[in-house]
Structure formats: structure tokens, C-alpha cells
Amino acid sequence: MYPSVRSCVCCGALLSAFWASSVAAFDNSVIVESKTVVAGTDSVWVGIFISNNLPVRELYLPLELRSLTPGAFVRSRTIFADNPTGRLYNSPLSDDSSSCWSLPWLNPDIWIYAAPESANECSGPVSQSYGFRPSINNAIYVSPDAYSLWGNGTYCGSLAPGEDPPVSDSASCYFVFDVTDVPGQFEIDTCCANGHLQFRSYSPPYSVTPGFVKGVITILCTCPCHADPVCDGWTDVLDVMSVIDVAFRGQPEQAHAGCRSAREDVDCNGLVDVADVVKMIEAAIRGAEPGAVFCDPCS
Ligand SMILES: [Ca+2]
Ligand SMILES: [Ca+2]
Structure with a gap:
């Protein structure tokens, strides 16, 4: 269940350095982790770190996957996986908004947008909806695609002010996917898909657009047998x-x-x-x- 990256002792240190240079400017922020992976890797866990200085009763988080080099890089994905040690876990935003049951998983609405950069990107059609599911598996190959998470604590309270600790296994939630065999690079940016990135609160200022740091995923090129079709390390x-x-x-x-x-x-x-x-x-x-x-x- 847990990603292998969580056992990587260097990831926390790297993320800490990244965090110190990135988050200081933001009182309210969403940071998407950047990561380098080997082609064909299954279950790449990319942390989504949330900091808020106001109580958040509603979180709207649209993310867009956009290719930076030619190719399709994602085979399938489980999006917005919960983190049992994260701040969203069992928070009001994770509860069923109609009953306030304390559910042991992140329980948002999830939508998928096939054309997030179309003319009507802020009110564009929803291609698929996965309401009240902790995760989905959905193979989409085109770029860009957008995915939005909506966590609503209207009937249950707010996510208390705080910040996700800057270590890899402490993100509020994770974006999880399998990568293709194609080496290259894509980014996980925010976008406007039926709304934009937003924290809403019961108290002033009621609504803020948090600072955002996008993630860049690099899929390594590895060609150990190129120009060596009888792959023995010798050219003969x-x-x-x-x-x-x-x-x-x-x-x-x-x-x-x-x-x-x-x-x-x-x-x-x-x-x-x-x-x-x-x-x-x-x-x-x-x-x-x-x-x-x-x-x-x-x-
Ligand atoms: Ca040739
Ligand atoms: Ca050879």
C-alpha cells in the first residue's frame, strides 16, 4: 500500500530544502512534489502538500497534467490517494458532507476534464465524475488532462490552520499514477476546470487563492542495449x-x-x-x- 519512496531517506531532506525555498512566501499554499522516476514505474506517489492559515471549510484543487516533451507518460492512475498520517485524513473535509460520519479515508468529489485548456475551461464539460470515491483507476493518455478534487466540510467543520510537515510521507494526499515506457517530462500544474484553486472559509477573507508550486515529473531515458542488439556489452x-x-x-x-x-x-x-x-x-x-x-x- 505504501509507496517505496517513503523508505527513501534522502527524499525528506531534498523536500525540506525545496520547501524552505518555496513555501516561505505563502501563508496559504499548495505544493506538488517533483520527482524523477524510471520509465515504466508503477505507482508513482507524488505528494500534495497543503498549508493554510485560515480554517478551510472547502478546498477546491484542480490539477492538470501537461506534457513538456512529446509523448504520453501516464498509463493509468489512482488520484488523490489519502494519507493516514496527513492532515486531511479524518478531517472535516474528509467526512461525508451529508452525514458527517468520520470516514477513515479521504472522501472528496473527483472530476476529470478531457480538454481543460479549451475556450470554456472554467465552465467546460465534465468528461467523467467520481463522486465520493477515495480513489479511481482511469487510463488516460492525452495531454493535457485535468483532475479536480473538491473537499467540503460545510456540514462538518473546517480544516484547522496548519501545514503539512516538509517530509515525503507527510503530504495531505497523493497523486498516484503509473508511467509509460516513454522517457520525457510532464508537469502537474493547477488550472481552471469548473473553477480555480481555492480555499474557502466561514470567516474573512472567506475565499483565498493559495500560492501554488507545480510539480515536474521526469521519466528517465535508459538505453542499455542501444547499438548493442545482442546485449552483452560488446559491439561485434x-x-x-x-x-x-x-x-x-x-x-x-x-x-x-x-x-x-x-x-x-x-x-x-x-x-x-x-x-x-x-x-x-x-x-x-x-x-x-x-x-x-x-x-x-x-x-
Ligand atoms: Ca536508423
Ligand atoms: Ca553485443
Whole structure:
């Protein structure tokens, strides 16, 4: 149930430094954690840290996933997972607004917006609704997508002033998703989807727009077998034969997770053809330096 990141002793220290440089300017704030992960990772937990200096009776938190490099990076997701040690857990905002039962999980309304940057983004159509569910699993591949959480304590009270401690396992809640095999980068920003980021209170100023720090998720490029189709760490005649098999004999190219180029596509042009065979012969048989002959699939 718990993410592996929670056992990462360095994450808290890194987040503390990030926190000190980011949150000091905000009395009311929402900070989305940034994270670097390996391609294909399941259950990436990204903390959402909330600080408030006014009692919050209503929290509206629209988040948007937006690609920063080409590609689709999220395979599926469980969004806004609760945190049993977080401030929202069992808070008034987590209760059923009609009965005020004390439920042991975050219990918000969740909406999904397929086109959050359309002309009517603040009142645009809701593509899916997941009311009163602690989490959902929903595979969406396009960019951007927006997800909004609405926590309402109108009938139950307010979230008391305070701040989430600046360590990885103390976020109020988490945005959880699986990433694709595509290396790249996307951001988790706030947006205007049927409303904007907002804390509401019973007392003045009644409504504030908190400061916001977006998160950036980097999916690492890893190509251990690129230009080494017989993946043994050596460039030799066996690799030449493999490239010839793909270029001329109808063998399928070998893609590998986390890498944009096939193993045999040594010039990174998206094709495996005679040019790749020539380059492989130069490196494997004629003594050319592989670094000078082959492309860098991660650049
Ligand atoms: Ca080899
Ligand atoms: Ca090629």
C-alpha cells in the first residue's frame, strides 16, 4: 500500500530544502512534489502538500497534467490517494458532507476534464465524475488532462490552520499514477476546470487563492542495449548480423523500455536500414569509436 519512496531517506531532506525555498512566501499554499522516476514505474506517489492559515471549510484543487516533451507518460492512475498520517485524513473535509460520519479515508468529489485548456475551461464539460470515491483507476493518455478534487466540510467543520510537515510521507494526499515506457517530462500544474484553486472559509477573507508550486515529473531515458542488439556489452559481428536481420531479412526491431530508439536504429532516425548496417560495421569490424559512430538516443 505504501509507496517505496517513503523508505527513501534522502527524499525528506531534498523536500525540506525545496520547501524552505518555496513555501516561505505563502501563508496559504499548495505544493506538488517533483520527482524523477524510471520509465515504466508503477505507482508513482507524488505528494500534495497543503498549508493554510485560515480554517478551510472547502478546498477546491484542480490539477492538470501537461506534457513538456512529446509523448504520453501516464498509463493509468489512482488520484488523490489519502494519507493516514496527513492532515486531511479524518478531517472535516474528509467526512461525508451529508452525514458527517468520520470516514477513515479521504472522501472528496473527483472530476476529470478531457480538454481543460479549451475556450470554456472554467465552465467546460465534465468528461467523467467520481463522486465520493477515495480513489479511481482511469487510463488516460492525452495531454493535457485535468483532475479536480473538491473537499467540503460545510456540514462538518473546517480544516484547522496548519501545514503539512516538509517530509515525503507527510503530504495531505497523493497523486498516484503509473508511467509509460516513454522517457520525457510532464508537469502537474493547477488550472481552471469548473473553477480555480481555492480555499474557502466561514470567516474573512472567506475565499483565498493559495500560492501554488507545480510539480515536474521526469521519466528517465535508459538505453542499455542501444547499438548493442545482442546485449552483452560488446559491439561485434553478432550485433552486425542482428542489424542486417532487421534491415534486410524482415526480423522485427527490438524496442526497449525507457528508450526512444530501437536497439538496431543506431543513427536514431526511426528506421533500421542500410545506414545502420554501415555504422554498425564501422564500429564492430573497422575499429571506429562507437561513441563517434552511434547516435545518443537520450539526447
Ligand atoms: Ca553485443
Ligand atoms: Ca536508423
